[in-house]
Amino acid sequence: MVKFAQFVQEFSQKQKRERKKEMKRTLRQSTAILLAVLMVFSSVGMLLGFAVDGEPAAPVWPEGYRVVDGAAHEDWWAAPVEGKTDVSYAYRLTKDDTNLYFDFVTATANLKAEGADVFRLWLHDDSTYNVYTDFVTVKESGGDYVLKEANSNSNKNGSSPTAWDSSLAQQIAVTHETSGDNTSFRVTIPLKAFDGLTERQELDAWVSLWPAVEGGTISTCLHSGSGGAPTIDWNGQPWNLEEDYTLVWATVDGAFDESFWSEDWVTVDGENVGQWQTSSTTPKEGFEYDYQVYFGTEYLYIGVKYNQAPSYIALTQTEASNIRIWYADLQTTPTGKFGALVDVRYDGEKAVVPVRDVAEDLMQIDESKVFVKDTKDENSWSVEVAIPLSELGLLGWDNDTYCALGITASDPFGTENDDLYGALHSWYGFNNNDRTTWEVFYPNGSKYPQYNGTPVLPEDSTAENIALEEGVTKSYPDGYENRTGQWPAWYIADLFDGVASDDTGGYNDNWYGFYENGDNPLNNMVNGIGTVTIDFGKVDTGVGAVRAHIMGGKDGIAMPESITAYASLDNVSWLKIGQLEYDASIVGATWAELILDEEIDAQYIRLDFKKGSGVFAFVNEIEVLHYTPVVKLEYAAAEGSTIEVPTGYGAIDVLLDGDKTEITGYEGNQSKIFALKNQTNLGGDDGKTPQGSMTYTLTRRFAKDTAISKITMSLLNYTAGNVGLPESVTVTINGEDYTAANVTNQDGAVNDYVVEFDIAEIADEFVITVVHPAGAVKYSMWTEIAVESDLVALPEGAIAIDNIGYKHAASVSIFGGDGTITEVAGKDNNYAKVITVNKFGFVTGTYFTLGDYSKGNVEIPEGGYVISYNANKAGNEAMDTIKVGDYIRLYNVDTSLFGNYSGQDDYDELVNAGFTVTSIGDGVTNLSDPNEIKIDATDKLTDGKYGEAAGAWGTGTDDVLLIQNLNPTDASINPTVRLLLKLDSKQAINTLKFGFYHDKNSMIGLPKDNQVRVSVSENGLDFTALDTYTLTSTAAVGSFGTEILFKSASNTEALYVMLEYEIGPSGFADKVVYEFTAMTEFYAGAFDAFVPVDDTVVVDDENKTILLDDETTAADLLTAFGDDSGELYSISDADGKAIAADALVGTGAVVTELVTGEEVAYTVIVRGDVNGDGRLTQTDYLMTKRAVLKIKALEGVYLEAAACFNGEDGLTGSDYLLMKRTILGLA
Secondary structure, three states: OOOOOOOOOOOOHHHHHHHHHHHHHOOOOOOOOEOOOEOOOOOOOOEOOEOOOOOEOOOEOOOOOEEEEOOOOHHHEEOOOOOOOOOEEEEEEEEOOOEEEEEEEEEHHHOOOOOOEEEEEEEEOOOOOOOOOEEEEEEEEOOEEEEEEEEEEOOOOOOOEEEOOHHHHOOOEEEEEEEOOEEEEEEEEEHHHOHHHHOOOEEEEEEEEOOOOOOOOOOOEEEOOOOOOOOOOOOOOOOOOOOOEEEEOEOOOOOOOOOOOOOOOEEEOOOOOOEEOOOOOOOOOOOOEEEEEEEOOOEEEEEEEEOOOOOEOOOOOOOEOEEEEEEEOOOOOOOOOOOEEEEEEEOOOOEEOOOOOOOOOOOOOOHHHOEEEEEEEOOEEEEEEEEEHHHHOOOOOOOOOOEEEEEEEEEOOOOOOHHHOEEEEOOOOOEOOEHHHOEEEOOOOOOOOEEEEEEOOHHHEEEEEHHHOOOOEEEOOOOOEEOOOOOOEEOEOOOOOOOOOOOOOOOOOOOEEEEOOOOOOOOOOEOOEEEEEEEOOOOOOOEEEEEEEEEEOEOOEOOOOEEEEEEEOOOOOEEEEEEOEOOOOOOEEEEEEEEEEEEEEOOEEEEEEEOOOOOEEEEEEEEEEEEEEOOOEEEEEOOOOOEEOOOOOOOHHHHHOOOOOOOOOOOOOHHHOEEEEEOOOEEOOOOOEEOOOEEEEEEEEEEEEEEEEEEEEEEEEEHHHOEOOOOEEEEEEOOEEEEOEEOOOOOOEEEEEEEEEEEEEEEEEEEEEEEEOOOOOOEEEEEEEEEEOOOOOOOOOOEEEEEEOOOOOOOEEEEOOOOEHHHHHOOOOOOEEEEEEOOOOEEEEEEOOOOOHHHHHOEOOOOOEEEEEEOOOOOHHHHOOOOOOOEEEEEOOOHHHHHHOOOOOOOEEEEEEEEEEEOOOOEEEEOOOOOOEEEOOOHHHHOOOOOOOOOOOOOOOOOOEEEEEOOOOOOOOOOEEEEEEEEEEEEEEEEEEEEEEEEHHHOEEOEHHHEEEEEEEOOOOOOEEEEEEEOOOOOOOOOEEEEEEEEEEEEEEEEEEEEEEEEOEOOOOOOOEOOEEEEEEEEEEOOOOOOOOOOOOEEEOOOOEEEEOOOOEHHHHHHHOOOOOOOOEEEEOOOOOEOOOOOEOOOOOEEEEOOOOOOOEEEEEEOOOOOOOOOOOHHHHHHHHHHHOOOOOOOHHHHHHHOOOOOOOOOOHHHHHHHHHHHOOOO
8 A cells, every 4th residue: 555645746745844844944034024015025045055075965945945846746847858857946036116036046057058048937917818928038148148038928828929128128137146056046027017917916937947958959848837838839738827936915904905815705604614612612693704815925814804893801812802823834743733823813903913922832933023904893803914934934835835724713702701702713623732623725725635534444444436426427538439440449438337348359449548649630638648537526535546447568559657646626726646556567457556545535536647658548447446444343142132241351353353362261361352141031049040042143244355264263161150162153154054163172261163164265254153052151252253264376377267176168177086087077178178287286188179079088197187278268378388298386276175076067166266387498497386485597506506615695605596485474384395307318317416505694594304305207297206305404593504415316217306395494583484495506317436526536447446645534535525424435444344434544445336236346545555554654664665675565456555656657666765755754
């Protein structure tokens, strides 16, 4: 769900709040001067910030300037350059009696050179014009900035510019100053150029900057609002009164004769509008007042008109006519008490602004800066107030600014009797300590819909499409319709008929088409945007979501680039409530959806569809949803049963809190229990014992259809406390009754009554009917009602299965059993696309020819099944790419139920069932459940790199492949990793070698119980288990590394090798199952014996000898052959006795390989070890010398051990001399 703040167009509240905070940190303006006309003057200035590293920081704009941010408002651009919209500027207007002053600031880098236009000020001084009345353009000229033109417009509905009289144009002055990275301009314009100002006290402005943007054109322009230039012509728009800048000046005199005061005064009478204060005041019949609010550029103007003369007894709030103006800044502080208030009070002669004790106010207002003037007669009191915006933190407001205001008009009504004092609020429900109850004002004068505070909770509510209600009107252009073209093309679907067709084939009216292609007369979009407007005829709509069913990605139709939703009260001022979200990569139909955080009350909802690439945007249904929360659980007593709900126990909702509460009695646990007391036919010796049983129901409801596989109902059995178990518990769901079984049956404990469904039920409610016996054990106490579903989500691309058992209709069936297809299904399935799948999940046969009656004779694989896709059902072409050897993974199908179905139309409908197809490629294929395991490309597992040197994660771990568990917080799931290796060819397999990496600190563990399973197959269909192998490493905090599991296996022919293991507990509190395991290599093949991995060992295959250095243990020698486990080779001495791992290997020892079964043996020669003890000693030297002197000969490997020092064949004198030097450490 997306969080949507209250904002207009593309405004970012976060940026706004930061701007507000910055504004409040700047200096307040100097006290304004009140002359006959209230004027505002200020000088141009720019505060520049610098970051710590000396780079320019974002500018802090001068206080009171309107800021235009091109990055935040991309729709304010004309001809933007992608990625080049980070341009901003600030501006304002002021005036005196003679001139208008336009102040403009932007980064110097934004300014064009070489005589180009730089910026333009558009002006509007005549309300009868729908476009600009005048504009002034500034251009660059020889390194300076000068006036290019000053034009007036003679066309009220278009653009017909005419140059000003030269005497006026010559009075325009353009000055500029560069400071730091920015340049400030002031354009001085004579007021007498504007004829309209004789009748107006306001002047509207619009600004356009042509920035120096790489890749831009002469049309690349950043306007001060959306929609383009105010020209109508030149691809422009009418004057945008919602987003323009208005300079206002007024005479504060209580006369309200300025042009900005409209005729739309709000009358507050306490009945139709407003509300009398309920505490300490007394309503007075007939009293009412009118009020109006106007935000100028420097002041907030408020007008109030009583329908009676003012009263004065004493200068206090309750003893004089008093107007209290409340203010709250909703953008920085959306909740809490009022921020500031101003009192305007009648002192017996005139209206004054008394100084308040402001200690309790969140904001402090200088009352000396507030201007007030009043007029009165015997029947009225009119008060005009001007509050500086600088005191409210609102200087420089823009179209995204809003705040809360309230007015409380009070009066003693001409009597000293305090009981008759009355205070009338301008807004119903107003509470000065809760600013969310106030009226919201936008300074631009617009009225926007309000979020009503009701949270939108789709998961706990039922949805109603209020767009289909009677009386709702919809407005959108005619759909694209071309009945004279080369192909039938009419896209004119009803967008509000309740039908969201998924048919995306062909060109037909299942869809509505927005279209724009040049100046084609069939165009029904404007500037690439198609609009749909819905009028509900009322404001209190409680809109919670907006949805649109769209299509794209095929047949030349692209998905919309965006779909934006707006809300309005009057079909004029629109509040953007967000963009609809959807997956733009989908090929075909999908829902685009916007779910709000809280409801909004709006009479109008508008959707703007912006077309993507191409000329169309397709939609066929629009929904506007209101959500009604469901009553999740409800209790009712059956007729004839008298039942009391005793006090002191929990409410019924405690049964849905997810806490079963294992208790032995109710003492101290009352808040966790929902209790019922049998009071039916009380009697017995004490007159209080129920003589009849009590029957009641508990109805469990859901907001939408819910898959239910298991229902567990937990009740306390505590006979010592007169709490007992029911005689029966029955669950009724979808019209069927199921008797719950007590799986606990224990006193002094919570007992679970369970109903399980072989196939999940889909329902939006079920009813539990309970019969509790008569007698002294009169209480029925519940602790929980739990609903479980074992259904999993179907992965993207899965093919749905409709039923288990064969259904002879346009459906997809899955069935299994012993025999042929006809024998099991009762029909030959000739008009279906059929695959057979074995018990291992591999496709053994594909039968896609329609009308082939021989399919009925196909044998169903033992332990396997058949998937039959009837060709009368759409989408059957998805079967065509399946081939023998593909792997099928089923979802939400219990294959153990196949035996329950036999023959034609003996079936049950499945819920969310389906299957995926994985083709087996070369190398390693991941066959794990994608809902549980995520693995990237498996190439690393066959690159020959075992990652023995890998350190802590991130250090030397490039050869490691992470295998991710997608449900590490669920202790009930130990997901299975299933990897299939396809060899280059069928070959003898007698060696397995796997690399497993672990680093517990990074949540990377080893397989559960350190065990992995391996099976092999010659054909990729039928697999034979080899063995289960155990790793020796331990995944512990602080330890990491790679273990190479090197195992021998009995010789077997195979083309495929399957590796499987589970991911086990991690020992951590949050992610209780390891989030990752990791591998570096997956090798299987024939054993290549006597190939050392240590170059100090030399193997002579011809003579079957192994030459090594002295002082080598048996373990060292095995490691030299990659056999740390001792499962590949055995080592025995010359007498055939096994040599211990830590014992030295001497000359004459025999190494035998154990893998191939041929027991090939190599004899060891240790350099210089003539006596066979594994060491080079003085004894070996003496024996060698005697052999050289022919005193006693050496033979065989012992002779070779002596003769290996001089590098020549045969034993010579130099051998024993070199041996001596070696013994003495000289060689």
